[in-house]
Amino acid sequence: xxxxxxxxxxxxxxxxxxxxxxxxxxxxxxxxxxxxxxxxxxxxxxxxxxxxxxxxxxxxxxxxxxxxxxxxxxxxxxxxxxxxxxxxxxxxxxxxxxxxxxxxxxxxxxxxxxxxxxxxxxxxxxxxxxxxxxxxxxxxxxxxxxxxxxxxxxxxxxxxxxxxxxxxxxxxxxxxxxxxxxxxxxxxxxxxxxxxxxxxxxxxxxxxxxxxxxxxxxxxxxxxxxxxxxxxxxxxxxxxxxxxxxxxxxxxxxxxxxxxxxxxxxxxxxxxxxxxxxxxxxxxxxxxxxxxxxxxxxxxxxxxxxxxxxxxxxxxxxxxxxxxxxxxx
Amino acid sequence: xxxxxxxxxxxxxxxxxxxxxxxxxxxxxxxxxxxxxxxxxxxxxxxxxxxxxxxxxxxxxxxxxxxxxxxxxxxxxxxxxxxxxxxxxxxxxxxxxxxxxxxxxxxxxxxxxxxxxxxxxxxxxxxxxxxxxxxxxxxxxxxxxxxxxxxxxxxxxxxxxxxxxxxxxxxxxxxxxxxxxxxxxxxxxxxxxxxxxxxxxxxxxxxxxxxxxxxxxxxxxxxxxxxxxxxxxxxxxxxxxxxxxxxxxxxxxxxxxxxxxxxxxxxxxxxxxxxxxxxxxxxxxxxxxxxxxxxxxxxxxxxxxxxxxxxxxxxxxxxxxxxxxxxxxxxxxxxxx
Ligand SMILES: Cc1ncc(C[n+]2csc(CCOP(=O)(O)OP(=O)(O)O)c2C)c(N)n1
Numbered sequence: 132x133x134x135x136x137x138x139x140x141x142x143x144x145x146x147x148x149x150x151x152x153x154x155x156x157x158x159x160x161x162x163x164x165x166x167x168x169x170x171x172x173x174x175x176x177x178x179x180x181x182x183x184x185x186x187x188x189x190x191x192x193x194x195x196x197x198x199x200x201x202x203x204x205x206x207x208x209x210x211x212x213x214x215x216x217x218x219x220x221x222x223x224x225x226x227x228x229x230x231x232x233x234x235x236x237x238x239x240x241x242x243x244x245x246x247x248x249x250x251x252x253x254x255x256x257x258x259x260x261x262x263x264x265x266x267x268x269x270x271x272x273x274x275x276x277x278x279x280x281x282x283x284x285x286x287x288x289x290x291x292x293x294x295x296x297x298x299x300x301x302x303x304x305x306x307x308x309x310x311x312x313x314x315x316x317x318x319x320x321x322x323x324x325x326x327x328x329x330x331x332x333x334x335x336x337x338x339x340x341x342x343x344x345x346x347x348x349x350x351x352x353x354x355x356x357x358x359x360x361x362x363x364x365x366x367x368x369x370x371x372x373x374x375x376x377x378x379x380x381x382x383x384x385x386x387x388x389x390x391x392x393x394x395x396x397x398x399x400x401x402x403x404x405x406x407x408x409x410x411x412x413x414x415x416x417x418x419x420x421x422x423x424x425x426x427x428x429x430x431x432x433x434x435x436x437x438x439x440x441x442x443x444x445x446x447x448x449x450x451x452x453x454x455x456x457x458x459x460x
Numbered sequence: 461x462x463x464x465x466x467x468x469x470x471x472x473x474x475x476x477x478x479x480x481x482x483x484x485x486x487x488x489x490x491x492x493x494x495x496x497x498x499x500x501x502x503x504x505x506x507x508x509x510x511x512x513x514x515x516x517x518x519x520x521x522x523x524x525x526x527x528x529x530x531x532x533x534x535x536x537x538x539x540x541x542x543x544x545x546x547x548x549x550x551x552x553x554x555x556x557x558x559x560x561x562x563x564x565x566x567x568x569x570x571x572x573x574x575x576x577x578x579x580x581x582x583x584x585x586x587x588x589x590x591x592x593x594x595x596x597x598x599x600x601x602x603x604x605x606x607x608x609x610x611x612x613x614x615x616x617x618x619x620x621x622x623x624x625x626x627x628x629x630x631x632x633x634x635x636x637x638x639x640x641x642x643x644x645x646x647x648x649x650x651x652x653x654x655x656x657x658x659x660x661x662x663x664x665x666x667x668x669x670x671x672x673x674x675x676x677x678x679x680x681x682x683x684x685x686x687x688x689x690x691x692x693x694x695x696x697x698x699x700x701x702x703x704x705x706x707x708x709x710x711x712x713x714x715x716x717x718x719x720x721x722x723x724x725x726x727x728x729x730x731x732x733x734x735x736x737x738x739x740x741x742x743x744x745x746x747x748x749x750x751x752x753x754x755x756x757x758x759x760x761x762x763x764x765x766x767x768x769x770x771x772x773x774x775x776x777x778x779x780x781x782x783x784x785x786x787x788x789x790x791x792x793x794x795x796x797x
Contacts, residue, residue, distance in 0.1 A: 228569070230567060231569025231570065233566055242571060248567050248568040257528070259531050259556075260530065260532060261533035262532020262533040289555070292522035293524075295525070296525045296529060395635045454568075455603045455628075456628050
């Protein structure tokens, strides 16, 4: 495994990135366990292995920028600043959840921190992101919008319409394709005829960038460049992050469509191990005990989030009738 | 008071709202191209002269994109009015409407709003099957969407304004034979649905129907073009001594149930007229609602007059057979006596 040598990032910066990725990792592991214990009624698509993408992208954004996630949105939401408490409560189906128990795992979001309710129709978030970017441009707000989707989602017509519109109008939107090699069970080489999803960018008239998706710093760099371009009015970018889902697609997936050898290869270069090596071995900016301290801090947050979710009240059955239409507060 | 067509009234409504509120803008195919048509039915004609091409935004032929862009813009502080060239193309954007626009407020626990307006022309007008369907009823089955169907110029402007100011996704269905579009965009067989439209600001509230003609013997409920077919039938029936009450709900969702129930409680008879296919249709819903809530006031079975269960045909004789005519409404009413 090759690790890109990082020279400019400070210890604090890298440790922060590490902490954010670890938060997602531990959150997802907890979710999995709680699901198996029957405490979380929601279905789950976990983000384990892809943490560097959400964290790297969101680290290059302003708080008022927008992110649109997918059916696998916990990582996007946490990285954009939705609290672990409110996401956990949502997964528990409690009224304190970020969507008041109306959304569940696949729709977590919180517009007050720029995270749209996640959109679980594959590819459908791309045109909505484009609309948010049009709005940002019309309002002159300087905001940038990110649409995440998988290599599977990249084949949806909605994504193509969105990329074309974003390009013709030079909108401040980033299309971030998380290529984790499988869409559910289907391998990428069966569904994409070009070598890279990013190769398609040229067809829309926007830059296509390929990034080592498990290297959080590389993801952040690529995003920063695209964000600068977007804020300067130069239009959208398609960023393809090569990554790997280290867990099953959704609950009860034994991953029999891929090999244990392939998984082991990717495990060796998964985002946390990657960054830990940079921090400890390459740049000697941190010691294992620094990482253990972060581990303990994250563990404390997890326990609080779970306690919050468990202690929160359930919705009344008839609350199902609320919020079909907007209700003025 | 100025007399206007529906197309003109909509245009004035859009113009006034765009002047009033800088977040209102239009998007759609061929709506503002210089030398173009101002939308397929001239509703946005000339508006780009006043508001420019950023606010009268011409799009590629990308219906999913148009809908998605409207949703994203609406969720982030804008009030888009999306022009759907022909209502049939709503099927191309069904996911964005049914899964995204309609559910966003709900899925977010009421924390997000989607104040968008989408205008779609419907009605059979010699264009064959794919530019002809009256598909309002599909959208009345999707919780989270408001569905409007103005049949007069006054209502078109007033309801459009209410829609633009509403915090929810609102679909406005407009009938191609009622626009009164002129020049190359005029329609053969169109009615002259011109009417007085006050200058300046007024709204028609969403969810309020109107009695278009009062009568005591039978209630006829229609929408869009079939309001006029019902009125034509009422004229003929009056000559035979049957006084029909014609009700135009104007808003399909939320429905003014009370105006229909009140009428049926008085007349004891109900005929529902619509241009859509009969099975599982809007007429069935109105009939079921009345059967549930006013059954004991009924003196006769409820009748539906609708298109048969075929796609809209092309050739004029078949098209005339397909769209409910005055004669069919008259016959349906007479069968109740
Ligand atoms: C329009 C649509 N089709 C199918 C699905 C079912 N589905 C959910 S996730 C998924 C695979 C998506 O693959 P990809 O976009 O690569 O994202 P990943 O799961 O790898 O994160 C499928 C087929 C869906 N949610 N939406």
